[in-house]
Amino acid sequence: MTPLSPGSRIGILGGGQLGRMLAGSAAQLGFDVSILCPEADCPAARVAMDHRVAAYTDLDAVLDWARGCDVVTYEFENVPVTTAAHLIDHEIIVRPGAAALEVSQDRVAEKTFLNQCGIDTARFAEINTAEEIAAPIERFGGAAILKTRRDGYDGKGQVRLAAGDDYAEALRALGNAPSILEAMVPFSCEVSVIIARSAEGESICYDLPRNDHTNGILRRSVVPSQLDAEVEARACEAARKLADALDYVGVLALEFFVLENGDLLANEFAPRVHNSGHWTPEACATGQFEQHIRAIAGWPLGPVTRYHKAEMLNLLGDEIFAHSGVSATDGVLTLYGKRHPKPGRKMGHLVRRLD
Amino acid sequence: MTPLSPGSRIGILGGGQLGRMLAGSAAQLGFDVSILCPEADCPAARVAMDHRVAAYTDLDAVLDWARGCDVVTYEFENVPVTTAAHLIDHEIIVRPGAAALEVSQDRVAEKTFLNQCGIDTARFAEINTAEEIAAPIERFGGAAILKTRRDGYDGKGQVRLAAGDDYAEALRALGNAPSILEAMVPFSCEVSVIIARSAEGESICYDLPRNDHTNGILRRSVVPSQLDAEVEARACEAARKLADALDYVGVLALEFFVLENGDLLANEFAPRVHNSGHWTPEACATGQFEQHIRAIAGWPLGPVTRYHKAEMLNLLGDEIFAHSGVSATDGVLTLYGKRHPKPGRKMGHLVRRLD
Numbered sequence: 001m002t003p004l005s006p007g008s009r010i011g012i013l014g015g016g017q018l019g020r021m022l023a024g025s026a027a028q029l030g031f032d033v034s035i036l037c038p039e040a041d042c043p044a045a046r047v048a049m050d051h052r053v054a055a056y057t058d059l060d061a062v063l064d065w066a067r068g069c070d071v072v073t074y075e076f077e078n079v080p081v082t083t084a085a086h087l088i089d090h091e092i093i094v095r096p097g098a099a100a101l102e103v104s105q106d107r108v109a110e111k112t113f114l115n116q117c118g119i120d121t122a123r124f125a126e127i128n129t130a131e132e133i134a135a136p137i138e139r140f141g142g143a144a145i146l147k148t149r150r151d152g153y154d155g156k157g158q159v160r161l162a163a164g165d166d167y168a169e170a171l172r173a174l175g176n177a178p179s180i181l182e183a184m185v186p187f188s189c190e191v192s193v194i195i196a197r198s199a200e201g202e203s204i205c206y207d208l209p210r211n212d213h214t215n216g217i218l219r220r221s222v223v224p225s226q227l228d229a230e231v232e233a234r235a236c237e238a239a240r241k242l243a244d245a246l247d248y249v250g251v252l253a254l255e256f257f258v259l260e261n262g263d264l265l266a267n268e269f270a271p272r273v274h275n276s277g278h279w280t281p282e283a284c285a286t287g288q289f290e291q292h293i294r295a296i297a298g299w300p301l302g303p304v305t306r307y308h309k310a311e312m313l314n315l316l317g318d319e320i321f322a323h324s325g326v327s328a329t330d331g332v333l334t335l336y337g338k339r340h341p342k343p344g345r346k347m348g349h350l351v352r353r354l355d
Numbered sequence: 356m357t358p359l360s361p362g363s364r365i366g367i368l369g370g371g372q373l374g375r376m377l378a379g380s381a382a383q384l385g386f387d388v389s390i391l392c393p394e395a396d397c398p399a400a401r402v403a404m405d406h407r408v409a410a411y412t413d414l415d416a417v418l419d420w421a422r423g424c425d426v427v428t429y430e431f432e433n434v435p436v437t438t439a440a441h442l443i444d445h446e447i448i449v450r451p452g453a454a455a456l457e458v459s460q461d462r463v464a465e466k467t468f469l470n471q472c473g474i475d476t477a478r479f480a481e482i483n484t485a486e487e488i489a490a491p492i493e494r495f496g497g498a499a500i501l502k503t504r505r506d507g508y509d510g511k512g513q514v515r516l517a518a519g520d521d522y523a524e525a526l527r528a529l530g531n532a533p534s535i536l537e538a539m540v541p542f543s544c545e546v547s548v549i550i551a552r553s554a555e556g557e558s559i560c561y562d563l564p565r566n567d568h569t570n571g572i573l574r575r576s577v578v579p580s581q582l583d584a585e586v587e588a589r590a591c592e593a594a595r596k597l598a599d600a601l602d603y604v605g606v607l608a609l610e611f612f613v614l615e616n617g618d619l620l621a622n623e624f625a626p627r628v629h630n631s632g633h634w635t636p637e638a639c640a641t642g643q644f645e646q647h648i649r650a651i652a653g654w655p656l657g658p659v660t661r662y663h664k665a666e667m668l669n670l671l672g673d674e675i676f677a678h679s680g681v682s683a684t685d686g687v688l689t690l691y692g693k694r695h696p697k698p699g700r701k702m703g704h705l706v707r708r709l710d
Contacts, residue, residue: 003680006690006703024379027402030679030690030703047382049401286683294683302683307662324385325358328641328649328657335361335385348361348385 001093001199004070004297006030009049011069013056013083015042017336017346018273019075023048025281025289031297036065043337044075059086066092073250073296077104077271078151095199095249095296100271103246107149107180110268117245119238119266122257123183130168133181137163140183146170148177156216185265187257191225191232193239194277196251196291199298203243205236206284206304209276209312211255217344221276222311222354223283231262242269251292253277275346279312280304282332282351309354317343323350356448356554359425359652361385364404366424368411368438370397372691372701373628374430378402380636380644386652391420398692399430414441421447428605428651432459432626433506450554450604450651455626458601462504462535465623472600474593474621477612478538485523488536492518495538501525503532511571540620542612546580546587548594549632551606551646554653558598560591561639561659564631564667566610572699576631577666577709578638586617597624606647608632630701634667635659637687637706664709672698678705 004010010026012019015037023033023044034050035042045051050068054061056079063086066072071093074084077100084098103113111121125136127146137144142163152158159170161181171179190211197203209221225232239254246252253274255267273288281287286294286302294301313331315323318341323333331352341347359365365381367374370392378388378399389405390397400406405423409416417438421427426448429439432455439453458468466476480491482501492499497518507513514525516536526534545566552558564576580587594609601607608629610622628643636642641649641657649656668686670678673696678688686707696702 006675006679007692007694020382023402024382027375027379027692028689030675030692032401032692046387046404047378047402285687290683297680299680300682320361320385324361325652325654327655328645332640334383337362337382337385337387339362 001071001298003299004031007032008070008297009034009068010293010296011036011066011072012044012048012075013037013062013072013079014075015039015044016075017043017338019044020047020336021289021334022073022075022273022292025287026293029290029293029297031293034065034069036062041339046337056080056083059083063087063090063092071095071296073292074101075272077101081105096252096271097247097249100246100248100252104269104271105150107147107152107268111180113245114242114266114269117238117241119242120264121266122185125181127171127179127181130171133161133167133171134163136181137161140181143184145182145184146174147180147182148174149180150177158216185257186259187265188260189225189258190255190267191227191235191258192253192255192274192276193235194251194253194274194280194288195236195239195243196288196295196301196304197243197248198295198301199249200300201244202301203240204301204304205239206277206280206288207306208232208235209279211276215344217316217346218275218314220311220313221279223279223306223309227258228262231258231264235264238264238266250295251277251288275314276312278334278349279310279351283308283310283353311352311354313350313352314346315348315350317341317345317347320347323348356426356653358654359386362387363425363652364389364423365648365651366391366421366427367399367403367430368392368417368427368434369430370394370399370406371430372398372693374399375402375691376644376689377428377430377628377647380642381648384645384648384652386648389420389424391417396694401692411435411438414438418442418445418447426450426651428647429456430627432456436460451607451626452602452604455601455603455607459624459626460505462502462507462623466535468600469597469621469624472593472596474597475619476621477540480536482526482534482536485526488516488522488526489518491536492516495536498539500537500539501529502535502537503529504535505532513571540612541614542620543615544580544613545610545622546582546590546613547608547610547629547631548590549606549608549629549635549643550591550594550598551643551650551656551659552598552603553650553656554604555655556599557656558595559656559659560594561632561635561643562661563587563590564634566631570699572671572701573630573669575666575668576634578634578661578664582613583617586613586619590619593619593621601626605650606632606643630669631667633689633704634665634706638663638665638708666707666709668705668707669701670703670705672696672700672702675702678703
């Protein structure tokens with residue numbers, strides 16, 4: 001594909017805040033944006049040229065929409081693989097492709113793929129029945145986390161287990177869904193690699209943010225991570241292997257647990273721009289949203305030079321009201337246009353310079 | 356008016372690149388945007404939630420549209436004063452108000468108003484017939500510029516005159532429109548003040564850019580201006596007087612000629628965000644587009660701290676093609692989504708760090 005000209009149309013599957021910020025960057029580069037999502041009033045559609053309301057599983061509608069786009073991307077990892085594959089079968093350019101969805105949607109497939117790439121993860125076992133839990137939990141030292149293989153996010157769909165707990169009850173709490181048991185990791189901190197890979201196969205990593213979670217939800221990312229450069233380099237090398245193995249085009253985030261001794265265990269990856277990279281537009285020469293658009297448009301990547309230290313604070317639920325309508329002296333505010341500030345819901349974020 | 360809550364709707368009269376960039380900043384602050392303009396496919400509408408296609412003179416249509424908005428602003432100075440006044444008569448909040456339009460649309464009214472505010476301008480004379488030209492041109496030293504009082508922009512609608520030229524011919528070239536004769540100003544450079552004034556009457560000025568024009572079109576703005584701080588302070592003080600006199604709410608740009616001796620002559624003002632302020636989103640804590648939205652939403656202004664030296668280069672006509680699809684190492688690119696890159700047409704701009 002030759003680089004897209006200004007005025008080309010970028011299709012985004014998904015209508016949330018990531019799509020909204022991608023649409024903003026696409027517009028800045030002179031592209032038109034069309035959103036496909038099932039909701040009639042979604043944050044991304046309100047800043048896009050065009051909006052098709054359809055289920056992701058409505059293959060005819062999605063294909064019809066995609067035919068009007070010059071390239072199609074997605075803003076969340078739960079787009080059905082069959083939908084992406086259907087578009088690709090009909091010669092729609094989908095970036096990133098279907099493989100990244102297929103692998104990232106299933107925690108067992110994801111960790112298996114990471115290990116095959118030579119990237120360490122926590123030990124894990126596939127769980128289909130309560131009887132399958134006892135053996136691995138002993139092997140993992142008597143404590144583990146049981147997670148659904150699919151559809152978990154922000155700490156949902158998981159439960160901590162100790163040896164001797166009622167495993168059947170735990171599995172019922174997850175709806176008896178196909179699950180994964182993961183060894184507990186005594187990590188000293190969590191970091192993520194935000195990597196961009198171009199259509200030419202060139203890749204580039206942002207400085208790693210250190211990420212703080214509360215109740216499974218990201219609260220704060222800070223750069224620099226204060227890890228040794230050698231540790232950061234290993235994390236980037238792992239992300240590069242993963243992106244290459246997926247023949248990935250676009251921005252991808254790979255999350256790591258960092259152990260006391262500097263060892264890295266990959267937790268999961270997201271085949272998309274990522275919450276822990278929300279500081280990049282303010283702090284770097286090229287933000288992650290522009291970078292993703294550049295990559296999928298077949299443009300060369302932009303420089304990721306970081307100009308200053310930064311922290312990104314997520315604003316959950318009604319926390320946004322403390323930052324709207326008031327002075328901007330506490331950082332750059334981004335609100336997502338969500339209608340209902342439910343508790344714990346990601347409603348916006350704040351980026352602060354720390355220099 | 357209490358500060359607008361996220362999710363409120365901002366109406367923008369005008370659909371060009373300034374509206375497009377305002378819409379982007381409004382979305383970042385969580386607002387919905389509706390555009391009213393006469394063109395079905397305009398740059399701003401493609402990034403807005405809603406678009407009403409109507410003539411600015413269609414008072415019923417404009418009022419009906421405005422009633423769906425929580426505040427109405429404009430992105431260009433040629434919105435009919437009668438339209439703004441009609442909205443205000445019907446209790447629509449229009450920011451900035453009608454006065455700034457009325458004054459800035461007529462070069463004679465504008466210079467008269469500036470002078471009344473104690474702001475010096477080039478000497479000028481109102482011209483309605485060719486016979487009225489000879490006396491002032493002698494008084495101005497034998498050379499002057501004849502401009503239409505209304506509707507000129509980017510160097511259009513003006514002609515240079517020397518004593519003894521065919522004045523009738525010159526006036527015919529301007530369509531015999533009501534005109535103004537302005538004394539030539541032997542300036543050493545041109546600068547502009549980008550000032551923001553809040554609904555509370557608080558105002559703040561960005562560092563002054565020095566502006567280079569070619570054929571009447573802005574090509575480059577650079578900060579800092581390298582003027583003495585005292586000269587910059589005088590320019591800001593003048594802009595503050597003007598904004599106060601207009602009871603202005605929003606961002607306004609006041610252009611100055613700087614003479615060798617440091618004297619300042621105001622040229623014109625624009626009651627809107629301004630091309631010479633396009634470096635502010637990249638270089639400052641709060642960009643001019645966000646600042647305008649904050650002001651009209653009744654929010655406090657953001658800090659205008661400039662973090663680094665910068666230059667802004669306008670990309671005219673097909674110059675954009677040298678910067679799209681290529682590396683981002685030459686600065687931050689913004690394209691306007693205009694369909695036809697006519698020669699001389701402002702199609703985008705580039706912001707470069709000079710530190």
